[in-house]
Amino acid sequence: MSTQIKQTLVMTRVNFSTLPRRVAISLSMVLSIALVVAVLAGFLAMANGFEKALSSAGSPLVAVVLGGGTNQETGSDIPADAIRSIQSLNGDIGVARDGSGNLLASRELVAPVEVVGTQGLSSATLAFRGMDVSGLAIRDGIKIAAGRLFAPGTREIVVGARLATDFPGFGIGDTVRLGTVDWKVVGHFAANGSAFESEIWGDVDAVRAAFNRQGQVQSLRLRLIEPSSIAVLRASLATVTPTPLVAVSEADLYAAQSGRTANLIRLFGWPLALLMAIGATAGALNTMMSSVSDRTIEIATVRALGFGRLSACLATWFEAVALAVAGAILGVIASWLIFNGWQASTVGANEASMGFRLSVDRDVMLTAGLLGLAIGVIGGALPAIAATRLPLMVALRARG
């Protein structure tokens, strides 16, 4: 072992064994780093959970046809004759067909509805989606968890499992007033925790009638034979109708939306966390400066014996990094305990409320933890240099 390493080990031992003399200030450094880490982890977990909810909603095997020059469901409108032309298309257009040769398709529209939340105070705008019964089969991963599907042409609805737990009055058998009419809840569906679980689904014609949107179709969902079939579909669409229609895969549709909102969350979270990190770095600097002055006699003594500057420098820096690691671990654990799985909701697709669970996963922990570590690395650097500049004469004067 080189003498340099041996010196550093001794100095590090001095650092850690004198730590009890600096409990309060060291603890404040650990806690402030933990706080920064937890805050950043919270925001990242939110963005992460949001992305997960939306990305699992979209399937690459579902094509969403939109009209009216938009690439979102909101504002999209597909004329009735265009629907008819598409449905009468023969041959391979990339879309799966049922036993009798009909396209697996669902005409859909979304009506925003106001619903009062559990507390009686917070009300939320939810998406009430009218669809053909086939809409369920077209989508991947949808299961009727309780009850049954709505019957075509009736004022029956099924609601997402998450929605049913978040809002009162959506139990099976309950009657809910949405728009101008009453609806009967006949089932709950699960959708792998995706954004769909925050939606209400009913028969397309019943929804159109209740919201005075007769004849309207916002999107036509089609079951693709395979993900790449969307190209065939696009080519076919161009020939059938003069109306410009776009076909996007449902996966892309939701990914684009989740990307925007998740980035917004991150855009808000990062500067806040960084600002707090600057404060925590100043705190770390202060803590480590007091650590250096606390160890003045020990450092000056061994330096007088011939120890090099590097050992005092590295040991100080190690202490800073060790405290930062402790803070980062504490912050990650706290954020996991507090945030992971926490139910949140936001305005998602279709300007409607969307529930999702915060997800503190490995990437979130790593990113937030590294920020905490950086605070120690940066905050400890200056004190580490200061430790090399101590006047050695104090060793002879000081009462040990």
Add this chain to the structure above:
Amino acid sequence: MTQEPFITLAGVRKGYRTGSDAIPIFTALDLAIPRGDFVAIMGPSGSGKSTLLNMLAGIDVPDAGSLKVGNYRLDQMGETARSSWRAHNMGIVFQFYNLLPMLNAAENVELPLLLKPLSAGERRSRVAKVLDLVGLSGREKQYPSMMSGGQQQRVGIARAIVSDPKLLLCDEPTGDLDRKSADEVLEILALLNRTLEKTIVMVTHDPQAARSAKRTLHLDKGLFVEEKRAA
């Protein structure tokens, strides 16, 4: 045969600045100490005894003039070079012992050996040897807080000589001790000078301590004013 002195100070100037005030301590200090000498340095408080010792230890440097110890011109060496010079050429004994409280006696004594390429076994046997020399064998595992001042200072001396330097510098080594402990420490120093031929420079306020030395130099107002040879 005339031998060149072990320690030579020539025209050493040293002062401190506090704010805008310059406090001169030495303006032109000359000193020669031969190899194997045991010098006590006395003088009123603030006369610059510790400042001189710090310069001899390579902890502080002269503002001007030359300072030579052995073959080394300490006044011309940078901090890193002096640091490694300290590790190999001198031992230092402090008034307040300056033992590291978290290390036991053996570990404290071992500190200077960590600067040398020695195996753990070699270090252990050297530590045992010097602890025996200062009469502390069997107390290797004791921590400073469990020892008397005299014992702590003997650990301090063991630490100063463990890497076998030619030069031993002591700043009021008995300043914090009772008479009996002080006499034990002085006896050890005299023994080290006599049998191991250590050159010792000892700053002290205690006339009785000074009597252990071969000669005593009196420092006042930045100059040596008188020299007294031990009888």
